[in-house]
Amino acid sequence: MTNLVYLVPLFPLIGFLINGLGWRTIPKSVGGVIGSAAVLASFAVSLGIFFEVKDGVSQVVTLFDFIQSDKLSIPLAFQVDSLSALFLLIITGVGFLIHVYSTSYMHEDEGMVKYFAYLNLFVFSMLLLVLGANYLVMFIGWEGVGLCSYLLIGFWFKNRDYTNAAKKAFVMNRIGDLGFLIGMMLILYHFGTLTYSDFFGQLQGDGPVVSASTYNWIAICLFIGAMGKSAQIPLYTWLPDAMAGPTPVSALIHAATMVTAGIYMIARSSALYNLAPDALTLVGWIGCATALLAATIAIKQYDIKKVLAYSTVSQLGFMFMALGMGAYTTAVFHVMTHAFFKALLFLGSGSVIHAMGGEQDIRKMGNLGPKMRVTQVTFLIGCLAIAGIPGLSGFFSKDEILASAWSHNKAIYWLGVIGAMMTAFYMFRLYTLTFTGKFRGTHEQEHHLHESPAAMTIPLVILAILSIIGGYVGLPPVISEHHTLNEFLTSSVTNLGHHVIDHSTEWMLLGISTAVAVIFSILGYMANRKPAFAVNTGIAKAMEEKWYIDELYDAVIVRPLRSLSLMMDRYAERMGIDAVVNGVGKGVRWGGDRVRLLQSGQVGFYIFILVIGMTVLFAVSFIWNN
Amino acid sequence: MPIQYYLFLSLALFCIGIMGTLMRRNAIIILMCIELMLNAVNLLMVAFSKMYNDASSQIFVFFVMVVAAAEVAVGLAIIVMMYRKVHSVDINILNRLKH
Numbered sequence: 001m002t003n004l005v006y007l008v009p010l011f012p013l014i015g016f017l018i019n020g021l022g023w024r025t026i027p028k029s030v031g032g033v034i035g036s037a038a039v040l041a042s043f044a045v046s047l048g049i050f051f052e053v054k055d056g057v058s059q060v061v062t063l064f065d066f067i068q069s070d071k072l073s074i075p076l077a078f079q080v081d082s083l084s085a086l087f088l089l090i091i092t093g094v095g096f097l098i099h100v101y102s103t104s105y106m107h108e109d110e111g112m113v114k115y116f117a118y119l120n121l122f123v124f125s126m127l128l129l130v131l132g133a134n135y136l137v138m139f140i141g142w143e144g145v146g147l148c149s150y151l152l153i154g155f156w157f158k159n160r161d162y163t164n165a166a167k168k169a170f171v172m173n174r175i176g177d178l179g180f181l182i183g184m185m186l187i188l189y190h191f192g193t194l195t196y197s198d199f200f201g202q203l204q205g206d207g208p209v210v211s212a213s214t215y216n217w218i219a220i221c222l223f224i225g226a227m228g229k230s231a232q233i234p235l236y237t238w239l240p241d242a243m244a245g246p247t248p249v250s251a252l253i254h255a256a257t258m259v260t261a262g263i264y265m266i267a268r269s270s271a272l273y274n275l276a277p278d279a280l281t282l283v284g285w286i287g288c289a290t291a292l293l294a295a296t297i298a299i300k301q302y303d304i305k306k307v308l309a310y311s312t313v314s315q316l317g318f319m320f321m322a323l324g325m326g327a328y329t330t331a332v333f334h335v336m337t338h339a340f341f342k343a344l345l346f347l348g349s350g351s352v353i354h355a356m357g358g359e360q361d362i363r364k365m366g367n368l369g370p371k372m373r374v375t376q377v378t379f380l381i382g383c384l385a386i387a388g389i390p391g392l393s394g395f396f397s398k399d400e401i402l403a404s405a406w407s408h409n410k411a412i413y414w415l416g417v418i419g420a421m422m423t424a425f426y427m428f429r430l431y432t433l434t435f436t437g438k439f440r441g442t443h444e445q446e447h448h449l450h451e452s453p454a455a456m457t458i459p460l461v462i463l464a465i466l467s468i469i470g471g472y473v474g475l476p477p478v479i480s481e482h483h484t485l486n487e488f489l490t491s492s493v494t495n496l497g498h499h500v501i502d503h504s505t506e507w508m509l510l511g512i513s514t515a516v517a518v519i520f521s522i523l524g525y526m527a528n529r530k531p532a533f534a535v536n537t538g539i540a541k542a543m544e545e546k547w548y549i550d551e552l553y554d555a556v557i558v559r560p561l562r563s564l565s566l567m568m569d570r571y572a573e574r575m576g577i578d579a580v581v582n583g584v585g586k587g588v589r590w591g592g593d594r595v596r597l598l599q600s601g602q603v604g605f606y607i608f609i610l611v612i613g614m615t616v617l618f619a620v621s622f623i624w625n626n
Numbered sequence: 627m628p629i630q631y632y633l634f635l636s637l638a639l640f641c642i643g644i645m646g647t648l649m650r651r652n653a654i655i656i657l658m659c660i661e662l663m664l665n666a667v668n669l670l671m672v673a674f675s676k677m678y679n680d681a682s683s684q685i686f687v688f689f690v691m692v693v694a695a696a697e698v699a700v701g702l703a704i705i706v707m708m709y710r711k712v713h714s715v716d717i718n719i720l721n722r723l724k725h
Contacts, residue, residue, distance in 0.1 A: 601724030603717040607647050607656070 001048035002080045005061050008045050008088060009127040011038040012120040019117035031113030032103035035120050039099050042127070043092035046085070053085040058491060060133045060197065067136070074194055079133035083492040086332065087130040087264060090339050094256045095123050097459035101347050102248040104455035105354065109246075115155060119252070122148035126257050130264055134195040135184050138265065142180065142229065145258045146173040152253065153245040165241035172238040176228015183221030190214060200271040212275070219272055219279030226262025231313050232320060233290045237550050239313055243305040247350030250305060255312050255342035260335045263319050267328040270493045274326065280496075284324020288415050291317025293547070295422035299429070300536060300543040303360045304349045307430050311386070312342055314423065318401055321416060326496020327404040329489045333474045334401060336485075337393035340470050341385035344463035348379040351452040351460065352434060356445055362433045363533050364441040371449040374457045376435045378464040383431045385467040387424035388517040390510075393471030399513045400474060406509055407501055417512065421520045428524030437529060478506045632673035639666035653705050653715040657698060664694045 015038030019031050026034075062077040078084075099119060106112045125144025132138040147170075154166030188194060190210055191202050202208070226232070231239040242254050253259070266273060266283070273280055291314045298310035315338050322331035353360055355372055369376040385394035398420060405413035439446055451457065473484040477500075486495070501509070536544045545551075639662060646659030668687045675683035709715055 599724060601721030603653075603720060604648070604651075611644060611648065 002059050005078050005080050008042045009124050011041040012124040015120035016117050019113050023113035026113050028112045031116050035116030036099040039096045046088040046092045050085045074136050077133035078131040081492040082489050084130050094343050098248050098252045101459045104453050118151045152249040153242045162244040165244040169238040169242050172235045173228045176225045179221045179224025186218045203271045215276040216278045219276035230259045230262030230316050236313050240309040243309050251343045251346035256339035266323050267493050270328045280324050287317045287320025291419040297546050298426045322401045325404050325408040328493045329486045330400045334397040337397040337470050340466040341382045344382040351375045355449050357448050365434045366437045367439045369435040372451045378460040381464040383427045387521045390514050396471035396474050424517050424520035425524040428521045429528045432525045432528040478503050629677050636666045636670040657701050
């Protein structure tokens with residue numbers, strides 16, 4: 001089955017081609033079936049591959065030579081090992097559920113088949129990204145998911161704001177990609193290869209002697225790519241704006257898969273990052289700062305999707321915190337649990353938005369519970385998971401991050417705890433304002449409230465179950481000797497070793513995590529049970545306005561660039577180049593106008609010139625020959 | 627007779643021919659002046675042939691006469707056609723080649 005790994009990206013590619021070429025003629029339901037079936041087929045193959053990898057298979061499947069010269073050899077090859085097998089399952093599994101959900105959610109949209117084509121293209125690119133056996137194939141997938149993100153955010157292209165958001169996402173991604181490219185070039189320059197097995201082998205043993213700062217620079221450049229793709233400071237502002245796209249897109253791309261590409265890349269490059277401690281420190285602190293900043297903004301947002309978007313940025317910050325401490329498998333664990341509960345929360349919010357007829361402002365919601373039981377219960381499970389209530393998946397992964405922080409750097413631990421407090425608070429604020437209390441919307445909206453159809457609720461239920469049981473593959477040492485996930489991933493990812501925490505400290509940490517989660521969840525509920533939406537002032541206003549970071553970027557980067565561009569247009573382009581080119585044309589015309597006057601049509605004049613010319617010729621030839 | 631007499635005569639004829647082509651308005655007169663120039667050259671070549679006792683100039687004179695005849699035929703034909711159009715042979719009126 002591992003030899004057939006090329007089928008995994010192939011099925012979505014075929015789905016993209018069929019839906020993409022025939023979107024005007026294929027009926028909507030057929031398009032949805034094609035799209036979903038493609039991802040389901042990939043999931044089946046991924047499952048087979050997973051079981052083989054579990055038994056120890058790890059293989060590189062080469063398709064063909066992509067770039068071949070005597071100095072450089074980059075084949076199109078797929079690497080099947082534990083890390084990529086796990087990501088394959090996450091992408092195709094959660095992806096399939098979201099495809100099924102979309103068949104119902106997008107049912108009234110005219111471009112539904114085009115939507116499925118883009119979704120399949122996205123899944124294809126993401127699969128390329130995680131399956132690549134060298135940085136170049138990963139980069140192809142990296143760019144591809146950026147493109148699909150742009151296409152899908154701006155899916156309702158007739159709206160100017162949405163297309164601007166799509167542009168913003170793409171441009172910010174691109175800025176990160178520059179860092180990624182520079183990192184790749186540095187690797188090529190120093191090590192002569194981009195293939196993982198080659199490169200990591202050289203790092204571990206027989207490679208060229210390279211200064212420590214080189215490792216740091218390569219790692220930092222690659223991390224800049226991750227900053228753009230996974231929405232870390234300073235390249236995170238695109239993600240909340242990306243909520244302009246359809247909600248299943250937000251669930252798939254901006255929660256479960258694309259934004260996790262950065263974490264995948266760093267986990268894959270664990271051998272490199274283990275040699276670059278300064279880069280790891282940078283990664284850890286940026287992750288920490290992002291986690292806190294985004295959480296503060298989320299507390300004061302009133303759009304249901306924006307809260308979830310900032311929550312995603314914050315949770316990604318937690319993942320980078322884990323990476324920064326060398327706990328790569330912990331970060332991957334959090335990627336997995338986050339994929340489950342964040343996709344669940346986004347799909348649940350989609351269900352709510354559907355029921356509210358397009359309304360996204362939580363100030364106009366309230367008491368949706370009785371009319372939407374399945375959505376309410378699954379959303380609650382998602383909130384419990386993300387807050388870190390013991391027993392659910394989020395608790396285990398978040399606690400593991402905090403535990404490695406405790407043994408690494410206590411400051412980061414306490415900042416992480418603060419982040420966890422805010423997470424629990426804002427999530428339960430969201431839940432309370434949406435599903436409990438009194439309904440605050442209009443009468444028509446109230447009549448319109450209904451539970452969503454099965455195609456939407458069944459994925460919610462499945463994701464809820466996964467959010468509950470998904471954490472049991474990563475039990476902390478006090479509870480179980482075996483950390484199933486770490487043991488599974490250890491063949492492809494090397495964690496930086498750290499001090500083992502003794503059991504009593506560990507119980508204390510577990511206790512702190514539990515207390516924080518429970519207390520702040522309850523606080524979130526109590527503070528928003530009977531809400532009074534006053535106008536925010538001071539710090540609260542700054543939090544609501546996202547700390548004015550977008551305005552800052554606008555003033556410091558966008559406006560100067562635009563005026564520079566205008567200046568270049570006026571001076572260099574119009575007065576400079578255009579003047580020269582047009583001037584040549586004008587000059588030729590002017591000369592032609594003058595020469596034209598010779599053609600007077602008067603025969604006498606012609607004869608006169610003839611005689612003069614002959615005389616001159618004779619004189620010249622006479623002088624020449626002497 | 628000294629050769630200079632023939633040279634001066636030929637030169638005078640040639641200059642009269644040139645002045646004629648430059649200054650006259652009638653197209654037929656211009657053609658006649660061109661003939662005058664050609665004949666001046668003929669005279670010159672025959673004179674030199676006698677001076678150097680070389681017959682090749684006289685052969686060249688035959689060529690010149692033939693070409694002159696052909697050219698006059700064509701030229702007059704064109705002038706006749708134009709006269710039929712414009713009813714005049716004044717070259718100042720024949721300026722259709724103007725831009």
